[in-house]
Amino acid sequence: MRRLYHHGLSPAARKVRVALAEKRLDYEAVIEETWIRNESFLAMNPEGEVPVLVEADGLTITDGWAICEYLEEVYPEPSLLGGPAAMRAEVRRLVAWFDRKFNREVTEPLVREKLLKRVISGGAPDSRQIRAGRANVHTHLRYISWLIDRRRWLAGDMLTYADITAACHLSLIDYAGDVPWEDHPQAKEWYALVKSRPSFRPLLTETISPIRPPRHYADLDF
């Protein structure tokens, strides 16, 4: 059976789980805590990161975005990249925006300082990093609102990897209690739509031990 190595703190692994569910592909989930050095996992992926997907025939795909493109090529229905090349380019641009810019400015500081350090008992959080992440998230929520003013979903009129990528990053920030939803009602409305997808539910009902998410984290009506 197909296997996915993942952990709850990886936005890329979250994205692949949602993609597998949208494409109705079954898999066995294996939790790999990449902060603990595991030689057999490193042999499979020398970068030492999740997600890693192992197909039933043994084919091993590493790197979150490479897995997403692979799933789209091999299991094209339903499409998560959209139709013509121009739309696909827009989806990939937004995926890169969230995986690089949002990740650097928001996800990395907040997830490291507020979640990872507690999971690994890694010392006191750096309050400067937390403040920076909290300030930066506004720009991105404004950008989401700007896009949603013009389109039904982030990249056009259908749900794509752009929405899934953005929502997976935001779900982690929301787990940390740091998304100022009330200031960005349009972004909130879009996120409520993503949250209500059955593919997204499993992410919302899991806890990242020993941290409890805020009450609204799993609520569809938040």
Added chain:
Amino acid sequence: MRRLYHHGLSPAARKVRVALAEKRLDYEAVIEETWIRNESFLAMNPEGEVPVLVEADGLTITDGWAICEYLEEVYPEPSLLGGPAAMRAEVRRLVAWFDRKFNREVTEPLVREKLLKRVISGGAPDSRQIRAGRANVHTHLRYISWLIDRRRWLAGDMLTYADITAACHLSLIDYAGDVPWEDHPQAKEWYALVKSRPSFRPLLTETISPIRPPRHYADLDF
């Protein structure tokens, strides 16, 4: 006519230039120095990064990797992603390796401290960062040698985006004079093959004012 916004210090822009040349697509090159705030460029790409590709019909594609995937979809010959899905996944994995891991560990510290700071007169280089970049490059050259021991090119038996991505990052480190080629003869042999492609030549004959590259930078026999 097709236009490409780029500058010499961007590994992603270098990659797109090589890809356009491999696919024999003409373009007008526009140098955009992204460290100078240019409102009309920011309107085109709010991330403020090169490369940006504008097709003759006005279609604008931003993000280096989104451009590469777009070129492969619209101008598939010659392919730079390879054949079956498993090989394409391997190409994308290696592209992500160099664009994320190599970039963070080697390109960013060395390009910023040794090249960018001189270009923008941005103060004294941080020697700790330079030492870190110089130490890290060995791991990656060993990884290239390991791959080339098993394959003709990095991802398989043909030149792909994996080779182009790796070589574009290395070309910048080589410009700074910081690739220890003599310690890694197999990686050097592979780089000599990339260097000899006509698509790569223009990168090697340009200078990034006011910095002169070391003598061997453009030599095919280095």
